[in-house]
Amino acid sequence: MSVLQEIVRDVRADLAAREARVGPAVLEEMVAAAAPPLDAVAALRGDTVRVIAEIKRRSPAKGPLADIDDPAGLAGAYVAGGAAAISVLTEPRRFGGSLADLTAVRAAVPVPVLRKDFIVSAYQLWEARAHGADLVLLIVAALGQPELESLLRQATDLGLTTLVETHDAEEVRRAVDAGARVIGINARNLNTLAVDPGVFATLAALVPDDVVRVAESGVRVPTDVGVYRDAGAAAVLVGEALVTSADPGASVAALVAAGRRPAGASR
Numbered sequence: 001m002s003v004l005q006e007i008v009r010d011v012r013a014d015l016a017a018r019e020a021r022v023g024p025a026v027l028e029e030m031v032a033a034a035a036p037p038l039d040a041v042a043a044l045r046g047d048t049v050r051v052i053a054e055i056k057r058r059s060p061a062k063g064p065l066a067d068i069d070d071p072a073g074l075a076g077a078y079v080a081g082g083a084a085a086i087s088v089l090t091e092p093r094r095f096g097g098s099l100a101d102l103t104a105v106r107a108a109v110p111v112p113v114l115r116k117d118f119i120v121s122a123y124q125l126w127e128a129r130a131h132g133a134d135l136v137l138l139i140v141a142a143l144g145q146p147e148l149e150s151l152l153r154q155a156t157d158l159g160l161t162t163l164v165e166t167h168d169a170e171e172v173r174r175a176v177d178a179g180a181r182v183i184g185i186n187a188r189n190l191n192t193l194a195v196d197p198g199v200f201a202t203l204a205a206l207v208p209d210d211v212v213r214v215a216e217s218g219v220r221v222p223t224d225v226g227v228y229r230d231a232g233a234a235a236v237l238v239g240e241a242l243v244t245s246a247d248p249g250a251s252v253a254a255l256v257a258a259g260r261r262p263a264g265a266s267r
């Protein structure tokens with residue numbers, strides 16, 4: 001079984017337990033009471049490569065990364081540094097995240113918030129919206145095409161923007177066929193965990209120009225943002241380099257500065 005398959009197996013088990021605890025009527029009430037979702041597509045376009053700054057305590061690739069006692073405070077520092085959106089890893093077993101993190105971050109920042117998880121069911125979309133997410137991640141490698149299309153449609157019906165994650169040409173084709181408006185190209189292979197930033201430049205040309213291109217993983221230093229910008233990225237998603245930084249706000253600001261485009265150019 002691959003790393004991704006193992007993660008999804010455990011996500012399904014945790015999901016069944018949550019579904020038994022929190023019924024759909026409760027989630028529906030929470031969604032009805034939630035503030036309307038923010039326009040994530042607009043937030044991810046502009047004259048500078050947009051930075052999606054991630055909250056992640058640990059990962060399968062690296063183990064423990066950071067003790068984040070105050071995710072809302074960290075998200076606030078990211079926004080002060082110029083982050084266009086915040087990614088919250090809500091998966092508990094391998095990433096140390098939770099829906100409580102999502103709620104806390106939502107309440108603390110005025111920018112779109114991504115629920116980054118391994119979404120395989122509509123229930124998780126309702127949870128995401130109920131806890132204030134504007135965006136959700138759909139990983140093509142974890143879903144069959146009918147599931148991908150159905151989840152994308154249901155997310156849209158809930159007012160959520162979908163970041164549809166790919167890692168090879170076939171997955172990009174499937175994301176485009178499904179009608180994705182925001183496509184992530186992850187430099188990390190979720191089966192081997194190897195990171196190859198060159199994957200973005202190879203695949204970006206397969207993404208239509210009117211679709212927002214997000215480069216995920218592989219940003220360590222500011223010059224990495226310039227490389228992704230020159231290969232066509234509208235936005236970058238950065239985790240480890242920010243959660244391990246001594247000054248996360250300043251680190252975001254440095255990434256934003258490195259992603260400026262010449263006057264008049266935007267994605």
Ligand SMILES: O=C(O)c1ccccc1NCC(=O)[C@H](O)[C@H](O)COP(=O)(O)O
Pocket residue numbers: 003054056059060061062186188190193216217218219237238239240241
């Ligand atoms: O980060 C991992 O080890 C990982 C393993 C298996 C599935 C997903 C994983 N991470 C999710 C991500 O892709 C990253 O959190 C995100 O792109 C940021 O990457 P980085 O800047 O390298 O932390």
